[in-house]
Amino acid sequence: MTRALVWLTRRWRGPRTRVRNIGGGRIIAEGLEHGLWKDFYHNSMTASWPAFFATIAGAFVALNFAFASFYALGDDPIANAKSGSFYDLFFFSVETSSTVGYGDMHPQTFYGHVVATVEGFIAVVLIALMTGLTFARFSRPRAQLIFARNPVVADHDGQPTLIFRVANARNAFISEATAKLWMLGATVSREGRRFVGFQPLRLAKSENPALALSWTLFHPIDADSPLSGFAMDELVASNLNFVLVITGYDDTSAQTVHTRHTFAARDLRPGHEFVDIHSLDENGTRRVNYARIHDTRPVRQAAPVAAPVASS
Numbered sequence: 001m002t003r004a005l006v007w008l009t010r011r012w013r014g015p016r017t018r019v020r021n022i023g024g025g026r027i028i029a030e031g032l033e034h035g036l037w038k039d040f041y042h043n044s045m046t047a048s049w050p051a052f053f054a055t056i057a058g059a060f061v062a063l064n065f066a067f068a069s070f071y072a073l074g075d076d077p078i079a080n081a082k083s084g085s086f087y088d089l090f091f092f093s094v095e096t097s098s099t100v101g102y103g104d105m106h107p108q109t110f111y112g113h114v115v116a117t118v119e120g121f122i123a124v125v126l127i128a129l130m131t132g133l134t135f136a137r138f139s140r141p142r143a144q145l146i147f148a149r150n151p152v153v154a155d156h157d158g159q160p161t162l163i164f165r166v167a168n169a170r171n172a173f174i175s176e177a178t179a180k181l182w183m184l185g186a187t188v189s190r191e192g193r194r195f196v197g198f199q200p201l202r203l204a205k206s207e208n209p210a211l212a213l214s215w216t217l218f219h220p221i222d223a224d225s226p227l228s229g230f231a232m233d234e235l236v237a238s239n240l241n242f243v244l245v246i247t248g249y250d251d252t253s254a255q256t257v258h259t260r261h262t263f264a265a266r267d268l269r270p271g272h273e274f275v276d277i278h279s280l281d282e283n284g285t286r287r288v289n290y291a292r293i294h295d296t297r298p299v300r301q302a303a304p305v306a307a308p309v310a311s312s
Contacts, residue, residue, distance in 0.1 A: 077112025177248035
């Protein structure tokens with residue numbers, strides 16, 4: 001028992017080591033103070049749904065078990081409960097905390113009424129808290145966007161270009177969508193100090209009035225680009241990461257949505273282009289094949305443009 005308490009204390013209160021995955025790379029964070037109650041709201045919002053409901057169920061059972069123990073300390077505080085039956089006291093606590101109150105069992109002593117009053121107050125507060133957290137998890141605005149796994153590097157309008165592709169997986173519009181691209185990597189100052197920071201990468205068209213199907217984003221690798229001067233092999237082998245952030249107004253939920261995706265430099269595919277996911281069938285109906293959103297192929301050599309023939 002003592003060992004278990006020591007483990008729980010270290011587990012929830014002491015400095016911990018966390019492993020985070022950013023851009024496909026693992027980062028180990030040490031020396032962080034972590035506590036279940038220190039950031040309860042964040043922990044509740046970031047826990048998985050099974051863990052969230054399991055925690056609620058565990059807390060509900062523990063609460064009723066504790067109050068059943070308090071009822072057991074009294075002298076027959078609950079009418080129609082079998083003498084010495086902990087199960088009856090437990091299920092009476094369940095009926096009280098859930099505000100069901102079937103009426104078969106009820107407090108019959110002053111002690112029983114006091115404990116039931118305390119339990120009712122605590123249960124109302126906890127039910128309100130759990131309802132609020134559950135609603136907050138369900139109502140969080142999120143964009144359902146699919147990011148192509150592998151950005152490509154190919155010539156676009158005669159300029160080497162870093163190209164990303166995004167698709168809207170919902171049957172809804174994201175109005176006034178805005179995209180921002182950042183490069184995360186290490187830089188060295190003139191004093192020789194090494195810093196890890198973000199550098200903005202300009203996108204040729206960073207705004208979309210109505211994102212409904214797919215969106216291709218272009219970063220020209222020109223003289224002003226931080227990627228200028230990188231050899232492709234050197235770029236792919238680097239520890240750089242690219243962060244693509246998209247913000248817009250979801251017409252269905254009438255809320256602003258944000259989404260972010262991180263790509264590692266090794267995800268880039270130089271000399272490739274995205275496979276077209278749009279097509280027209282025999283009836284002239286446009287089709288979008290989302291199953292091919294991640295597909296790329298080597299760049300096809302464009303046919304040379306014929307010189308105009310001078311008229312005689």
